[in-house]
Amino acid sequence: MENLKHELKTKIIEALNLEDIAIEDISDDDPLFGDGLGLDSIDALELIVLMDKDYGIKLTDPKEGKTIFQSINTMAAYITEHRSK
Amino acid sequence: MKKPYFISDYVSIWKNTLSLNGETLFNCSQETSFKDFSKSLYKHIDMNYPKFYKMDNLSKLALLATEALFKNKNFNPEEENIALTLSNKSGSLDTDLKHQDSIADETNFFPSPAVFVYTLANICLGEISIKYKLQTENAFFVSESFQPDFITVYAEQLLQTGKAKKVLCGWVEYTDDNYEAFIYLVDEEGTLEHRSETLKKLYLE
Known part of the structure; x- marks a missing residue:
């Protein structure tokens, strides 16, 4: 982690x-x-692209982003659980 | 009788050099990319505007020239009703190509939102307006070369009809790491007459 x-x-x-x-x-x-x-x-959109491109995670609900992108901790936890790359 | 207008200040940026009113203010002696040159110039003119780093090359070029010119003026741009009239040859082609690259491969398709928002030439006017809090007239023209005859008439029309108190005009061109900016302020005060012939001379300096 x-x-x-x-x-x-x-x-x-x-x-x-x-x-x-x-x-x-x-x-x-x-x-x-x-x-x-x-x-x-615009940075939030870039983070959504980064999640898809580098970790194979597609975020479709913008509300999800608010929780996931709170901090490095919350991003890392979400990626660990959902990554396909 | 027609009211006279003047070119109060002018800035040129090209070949790793920035000059203000004909005097060199900053020069990178060694050959360097626009990325490195713009970063050095940003620090040299003490800009302190982190959003600068997120901009495309055309906006960086326009903003650096504008900042150098405004820093030489004893006014708050926000209070001066300054219209913006810029032009170039290649529009936003540099950024358009970057965007096209990111969508060219159907199997690896990740367009960047931060690049896409700059795929219009007049975005650089928006960046200038945001930085200096200008809510004024603005226009961006695309032409084969700098057109002082047309821009002179256009700028004076804005001033004569009271749409603006001053007009920031110029040429900002960026393609393939080749860049050129010539920006000037048209005002009621100054020593250089606002005439097409004067502009042609200053542009070629």
């Missing part, structure tokens, strides 16, 4: 072009949206 969290941070920084943020700056339970990393709605 720790490896997956590290991998997720790397992928998020790269996919969302977070040039000013390093892996060490993201805590596992930091909120990804709002006051945390400050991601926006």
Whole structure:
């Protein structure tokens, strides 16, 4: 699980072009949206693409995303349970 | 009698160099990609706007030139009713091709939403408007080359009809890591007459 969290941070920084943020700056339970990393709605769509492309997880219900993308912890837990890649 | 207008400031970016009113402000001496050049310039002009990194190349180019010009002015752009009129040759082709690449393979089909939102040339005007909180007239024209005759008339029409107090005009072209920006502010004050001939000369400087 720790490896997956590290991998997720790397992928998020790269996919969302977070040039000013390093892996060490993201805590596992930091909120990804709002006051945390400050991601926006386009970033949320990019995360949905990332889940599909890298882990074979198709999210069809936008409400699901709100819970799954709360933090690195919630993303990693969901991926571990549902991944097909 | 027709009211005179002036070019108060102008910025050029090309070949790893940014110049303001004819003076070089920043130059990358070694050959470098636009990605690295734009990042260095962003830091040099102390922009502090993280959303910059998420933009496509055309928007980055337009925003860097605008930031350099506005930084030289003693005003708050939000309060100046500044219309935007930019133009180029290739529209958003650089980003269009990136988007096309991401959907070309039917078996590996993952278009990026962050790329897709930039597949229109006038998005760079939106980025400028968001950054400086402008809710003003804007237009983006596509033509084979910079058309000072047309843009001069268009800008003065905006000023004469009271649609704007100033007009930020220019040419922002980006394709295949080749880039060129020439941006200028048309105002009631300045030393350079707002004339097509003046613009042709400044553009070629």
